[in-house]
Amino acid sequence: MDIVELCRLALERVPAYGDYVEKRCGRRPEIRSPEEVKSLPLTSKADYIKAYPLEALCIDGTLRGKHVLCRSSGTKGKPFFWPQLPEQERYVADWLYSDLDEAFSISSRPLFAVVSLALGSWISGELTSWGLRNLAVQRGGLTLVTPGLDMDEAVDMLEAFAGKFEGTVLYSYPPFARTILERAAARDLPLAAYRMGLRLAGEGYSERYRDHLNRLMGYDEGNLHSIVSGYGSTDFGSLGKETPLSIAIRRLLHERGLARAVLGRDEIPSLCQYDPSVFHVELEGEELVVSRYQAVPLLRYRSGDRASLIAYGEMMERLASVGVDPLRLLAERGGDPSRVRDLPFVLVWGRIDGGVSFFGANVLVEQVREIVEGQEAFRSCCTGQFQIRKKEAADLDPVLEILLEPRRGGEGDAAALSDLMASCLAAASAEYAVVREKQGSKALPRLRFVDDREMFGGTKFRYVG
Structure with missing residues (x-):
């Protein structure tokens, strides 16, 4: 993908983007090289997409020629529609x-x-x-x-x-x-x-x-x-795909316990390959930032996902350094190493803000925070500090766990609060409402009151509200 040409197109033909850049940079810069792209401000759904009318976000400021609208989740029950x-x-x-x-x-x-x-x-x-x-x-x-x-x-x-x-x-x-x-x-x-x-x-x-x-x-x-499987979102489409090679790598990490030696962490992330001719990706800290040509062009768009980017050669060197060869495993298990493409890898570890994907629905920190802070049943027994986790039960069911810090004087009724949390999440998220309807009791969050040591003493949690 020609990232320079994409920047020029967005600055010249997307009304919202030109205005957005002018307000943050004081002018519309002329982008002449890929290196200069980093001078452009980051965008996100909150401060860019939701700040402008839908037409202004589109190429040429119109919905004409955009043949379908596809929805993504909203934080307050109101979805956003992406033209295609x-x-x-x-x-x-x-x-x-x-x-x-x-x-x-x-x-x-x-x-x-x-x-x-x-x-x-x-x-x-x-x-x-x-x-x-x-x-x-x-x-x-x-x-x-x-x-x-x-x-x-x-x-x-x-x-x-x-x-x-x-x-x-x-x-x-x-x-x-x-x-x-x-x-x-x-x-x-x-x-x-x-x-x-x-x-x-x-x-x-x-x-x-x-x-x-x-x-x-x-x-x-x-x-x-x-x-x-793969990695993507409604916002920017399917960015990465599991390939026989990336699956072979995950199998080696899993079967031989090599995750920490190869990736520096004990957990095994979603691991896909992506095509840089279609997506321009970078990291801002640990957050994946995506640029892509589409009906609503995205420039330096914050995905909200914590990720790592590893070049093909570097990944193969890391694996070789611990004595394993994924191409050999691929051949041993019926694959054809000659069909492997030397595409880079995107590793996704989870949401930056600590939200989780649960039965395909995004459960966002903002949604949980509004419930914990806004519902009297929670305010009366909780300090407002919370932590969201998704776990895997012994039967492989996903479990949505929410840890709460109790106020002095006692804990609330966890079962009643769980029902209330589920009802409020369903009202805030059409995605979760579908999950609750289809999964019944499996969709109920498991609420636990925990002390400071469990809430703050670990290193694996992603967010404390």
Whole structure:
């Protein structure tokens, strides 16, 4: 991507961006080299996107030519809608085809696809369904169904149709995909005979999760091709993708306990490769900053995610220094090292502000803070200090845990406060409201009152309110 040309386009043709830069720099600078891009101010949803009318954020200050609007979550129950250019979606069918042909040989074998993502105006489900439908029309070899978040219907469709095809791919969020496969296994559906694959979105998952789902589908635990995810957002699209190489690296870190030796931390992050010809990325401190050409061009846009960027050569050197070779593991597990692209890696560790993604819904610090500070039931028993965590239960369910510092004089009723927190989050976030409806008691946050040592003494938490 020509970052200099993108800067010029935004300064000249995006009314909001030109005004934004003038107010912060006192003028519209002329950007002549990639190095000068760093002289431009950072942007974010709060101080740029929400500060201007939607049309002013678009190329040429108009919604004309932007063929669809896709929603992202809002902090107060009011979503933001991102316009899309046709060229942002034209690549989708081709990208899906290359992925499915490499993994399932769709050019020669008929394939069944089940889209169990949120539909309507949610971009992940709509873009995936749109791309697959176009692929089916243009190239054939594919039949799809779109049960959305109705997991029982998804299992019904697997039972009715998966056996009629030579491969089946399920598009979903990690917790929903696990539920669908476990319900299918409980019905004794022959998942191994379906030659299944998963394409996941919305949040990360552990290698224990990969082990479990591979067993359900009839694969070896360490299979590198059956489960693929990525990194992105509604704001700027799909930035990174898990590749057989990046999965091989995660398997080495997991199976041999090498995370600290290679990455300097015990936890294993989301680990994807990205294409610098499409995205310009940088780090501001630990925060990933993204620039991209789209209907609402983004320049030095703060993602809100804590990340690391590692060049291909550096990653391979780090692994070699501890005596492991991911290309060798890739070959041993049925991959083709000659197809590996030497693309850089983006490692995502979590949200900068401590928010989490839970069953595909973003639970933000601001949302929790407003509830803790605004609801009398919380004010009467809590100091206002809190911490958000997402944990993985023994059964692999995600758990939303909120730690609270009690006031002197006693703790509140954790069960009642949990119900209140869930109700308030559902009112503040359409995404969480869907999760609460679909997941029931699993969506309830687990509230715990803790002392100063647990609240402030650890190093793993990301935010204390």
